[in-house]
Amino acid sequence: MANVPKVKLNTGAVMPAIGLGTFSGNEPHEWPQCKPWIHTALQAGYRHLDTAYGYNTEKYVGEVVRESGIPREEIWITTKLPPHHMSRVAASLEESLERSGFDYFDLYLMHWPITRRYDPALGSPFSPQKEWNVLEHPTFSEAWAEMEKMLETGKVKNIGVSNFSVKNLEILLKTAKIVPAVNQVELHPLLAQNDLLAYCKEKGITLTAYSPTGYAEVRENPDVKKIARKHGVSSPPVALAWHVQRGTSAVPKSTNAERQKENLNLPKLDEEDMKILNSLDQGKHLCDQPGEDGTIFGWTLEQLGWSAWQA
Template sequence: MEPSVTLNSGHKIPMVGYGTYLSKPNEIGECIRIALKEGIRHFDCAEVYHNQKEIGQVFKEAFDSGLVKRSDLFITSKLFATCHSKEHVRKHFDITLSDLQLDYLDLYLIHWPLAMEYNAAEPMKSPMENGYPKLAKVPIIETWRELEKIHDAGLARSIGVSNFNVSVLNDLLNSARIPPSVNQCELHPYWSQPGLRMFCEKNNIHMTAYSPLGKGSIMSDPVIVELAKKYNRSTANILCRFGIQKGYSVIPKSTTHSRIKDNANVKDFVISDSDMAILDALPQKRIIQPMNFWGFPLFD
């Protein structure tokens, strides 16, 4: 049986999913078909990935053919930082539903804990100011209130956030009517974020790792390679299994059939406590750095 956990909304999220970030047009559709055939039922999307229309067409094909029912899938999407103002939230949620050809989302997330100025010509790209995106004065709670309305309407069964630290989460929890169900973040043995995970656990917020493989950069670590040999598994399996045993869901991304199949194959083995401790002892290093793509240190 596909491992899953129950969110504070009462809905179940599969612990293994498929990430669609940076998957190219005319490529992502076939990847989704492969993932569905390999038994993956959790899919992570976002409007800013610019590929939701192609993904939606494949979902429709899968439903129409009887390969899966809508209720079999857990589908997430995200509101980008340029769309935080109340007049843009529902508009861009509706665009996502239309692109994905769905009647509802299982989970809708605030993608980043900051607001950027809206650019009508290119909604997914903020105007620049002094070399980095121009920020907008929109409180997170204003955006969250709009997500609560979407949830109340039954259009998003669960709502949550992404890239939120303890401070921003705590502020949101103090004001929210509906608490976030999920916080999606960078999580892997090189960046295990024990403090954030502890805070989320105490507040019944599930965590999802959007980079369980560390963007591929940690898969050659000798410790991880040796454990892969010991368990007769791929390094990706070790990294995904690490996350599952830590209690968070994982959404690895690949465009290769064999790797998509391999990433789905983490249910039937367990890493020992002693080997988990070895992974816990690896040096800590954040890999996703907004400084590299936005020009300012969001996480510092």
């Protein structure tokens, strides 16, 4: 089995540094399609599965874990509170547990700092909406206070945030009793997030990358491909090694069994490799682009603290 690197959180918990993203699409027929590639990932040695209420894959993650025969306590499960459930943290957590069939989650993240109106009929909160129905309350700080209470129940072992900028982390930490264990954000060589990484390290927050291999724009980059050839691997393991050697974790999505194995066998990048990869930063976001209204899920780039946005 692959020797998966690990990262120690500010709670003392040890989390596999490479996990599997399980987003499978916004349409209901796409949600169960994650099962075969979650199975192959567990067979390859993955022991960290990243899901979310808004992905609608919690049910299938739970089914695969039980079908795998691997003890639940050997697999790290991350899930997330969706923006339209910010007013009902405890109820949303119960629904996630019920969907998955788990007794607890290892990590529970606030998916976005955005609060939207509760809508039980909303299938996928991240598919395009005519109205985002953004609310001022509860604020993300108020919702975080409710998440802190969930730790006392034992139903979550660690709590954190996702898509938080330095600006919003500073606001959160003014009232938070518990510092987030993790902040999961878009992160790859074209979007190095150096200021955010430095801030999170200073506060003891582990930065986790989604879209960590940067789609084709990173994978097909000549410098990345050159480093990959040097180490006898493909481009994705190079990007993932860059994350791990910077002290961050990553949750790549891969549906291909062979690529899943590759993503757990990372090369050791030398100083020159890291220098080249660090030089690729353009502050370039590759996912979650602003819509016609200029917002991302109802919030402006200024509200998100992403004013330096490059698309």
